[in-house]
Amino acid sequence: MSSTSSTPFLTVPNANETETRQLRRTFWVRLNRYARNEDILALASTNRAHAEALRPHCFKKVCVSTATHSAQDTYRTLVNHRASIERLRLVLESRGVQDVLFGGTAGINMIQRIVLGGGVDCDGINWATFLHVFPELQSLTFQDMVIHNPFGLLRTICRGGLRKVVMKGVFAYHSVVSAASSHTGFSYLNTEMPSLLTSLIFNEVGLGGGLLKSIVDLLGLSLRKLQLINCICDEKEIQYALGRCPRLTHFDLCHRDEVFTRALFPSEFASQNLLFMRLAINFVAFAWFQSALCKLHRLRQLSIYKRLRPQLPGIRRALPRLVIHYITTEEFNNLVNREYVERVADG
Numbered sequence: 001m002s003s004t005s006s007t008p009f010l011t012v013p014n015a016n017e018t019e020t021r022q023l024r025r026t027f028w029v030r031l032n033r034y035a036r037n038e039d040i041l042a043l044a045s046t047n048r049a050h051a052e053a054l055r056p057h058c059f060k061k062v063c064v065s066t067a068t069h070s071a072q073d074t075y076r077t078l079v080n081h082r083a084s085i086e087r088l089r090l091v092l093e094s095r096g097v098q099d100v101l102f103g104g105t106a107g108i109n110m111i112q113r114i115v116l117g118g119g120v121d122c123d124g125i126n127w128a129t130f131l132h133v134f135p136e137l138q139s140l141t142f143q144d145m146v147i148h149n150p151f152g153l154l155r156t157i158c159r160g161g162l163r164k165v166v167m168k169g170v171f172a173y174h175s176v177v178s179a180a181s182s183h184t185g186f187s188y189l190n191t192e193m194p195s196l197l198t199s200l201i202f203n204e205v206g207l208g209g210g211l212l213k214s215i216v217d218l219l220g221l222s223l224r225k226l227q228l229i230n231c232i233c234d235e236k237e238i239q240y241a242l243g244r245c246p247r248l249t250h251f252d253l254c255h256r257d258e259v260f261t262r263a264l265f266p267s268e269f270a271s272q273n274l275l276f277m278r279l280a281i282n283f284v285a286f287a288w289f290q291s292a293l294c295k296l297h298r299l300r301q302l303s304i305y306k307r308l309r310p311q312l313p314g315i316r317r318a319l320p321r322l323v324i325h326y327i328t329t330e331e332f333n334n335l336v337n338r339e340y341v342e343r344v345a346d347g
Contacts, residue, residue, distance in 0.1 A: 091115045112136055118144035118169075122153060131160035141166040150205075151214050158219060164199040172206045198247075199225040207233040213240050220244045220270075227252040230336055235264045246270045254280035256336035262288035269296060278303040280327055280335040286310050294318035301325065305332045 091114075111134050116122065122145065131137065140162055147153055150172045154165065197219055207215075212233050216223075223245045228238070229252070242251065243266035251274060260283045274296045283289075286306060293299065293315055302315075305327040312324065327335070 091117060113139040113141075115141040115143060116145070120145065122147050123149075127153070127156045131157065131162075135161070138162060139164040139166070141168065142170055143167075144169040146171045151211060151218070154215060155218060158195040158197045160196075162195075162197050164201070165197060166201040166203070167205045168203040170202075170205045172211060195219055195222045197222055199223075199227075201225075201227040201229075202231050203227075203229040205231050207231050207237070210237070212237040216241045216244050221246065223248055225250040225252075229254045230256055235260055238264055239266050242266050243268065243270050247273065249273050250276045252276075252278045254278070254335045255282070257282075259283065265289050265292040267292065272296070272298060274299050276301050278327075278335075280305045280332050286312070290314050303327055 114134065114137060122142065138161065140157065142165075147167075147170055150167070150170065157165070200215070200219070200223060207228075216237075220241070224247050226241060226245065226248060227250075235258075238253065242248070248269075248271040258281065260281050262285075264283075265288075269292065272295075275298060277293075277296075277299060280303070282305070286304065287310075290312065291314075293302070297319065299319055299322055301323045303325040307329070309326045315322065315324070
């Protein structure tokens with residue numbers, strides 16, 4: 001374990017594992033000796049004594065999981081050494097949510113990133129209290145869970161200072177209900193709200209039944225980054241999003257199975273500020289998209305997945321400063337692989 005190790009995470013052994021005291025002491029000594037500022041400490045399961053032994057002032061990036069009975073003590077020990085910590089990510093599991101929210105934990109205002117795990121009941125959280133407790137929160141991730149009303153949830157949490165919302169492996173119940181209904185079924189409120197939210201990332205999320213359209217109606221004016229990875233969504237709703245987000249600078253669409261048609265792009269993009277676009281998708285003919293892309297005069301990088309690597313002379317003439325990157329089959333497989341995407345993001 002060296003300071004130049006390619007492994008970005010140092011995972012603390014589970015406190016419930018049967019290890020001798022000497023083995024534990026040896027582990028802590030080695031960790032304290034070799035861990036350096038740029039290493040990321042992942043406290044998977046530990047207790048207060050172990051957290052103190054780790055000397056957290058050595059670390060700049062820290063990830064704490066509350067999937068332990070002593071999460072509050074662990075967290076308090078860490079924040080007492082917060083002088084050197086630049087980024088603290090909190091992973092909330094079902095056991096630790098109430099402890100952190102209502103346990104009087106000190107230093108909680110340093111939390112900027114929170115991940116809500118699959119055991120968390122989002123419907124049971126008072127989001128007004130949640131946002132009040134974490135006043136500096138900028139990024140919120142929902143992972144591997146069922147959300148009965150994702151639109152209502154977004155509408156509530158976007159009132160705070162959040163800049164980024166990520167949903168990974170989320171089963172959006174209402175989008176299924178509304179899509180299966182023969183009539184309008186679930187009615188969304190389409191009133192646009194002022195928000196600081198600029199980035200939406202959906203990974204393996206059902207966005208059918210008008211859900212994406214309604215989210216765009218709500219947050220479209222502020223969005224700068226929209227990322228859709230292996231999402232269930234009608235391409236006409238994606239077209240609607242591209243035609244209604246005037247400040248969009250980054251658009252990322254990755255899908256392992258769906259074949260997209262000319263209905264994917266609008267005749268006119270709402271944003272003339274698009275700088276980056278990645279299309280890791282299967283499509284029949286790229287020529288369908290050329291006329292729309294030629295109008296994006298500020299586009300600087302275009303990544304596309306096409307084995308034959310079309311030359312795209314029309315786009316090259318219209319956008320001489322554009323860098324075109326052809327995604328290889330290996331890169332494509334990585335982009336639509338959730339574990340790979342998460343590993344890169346966490347690193």
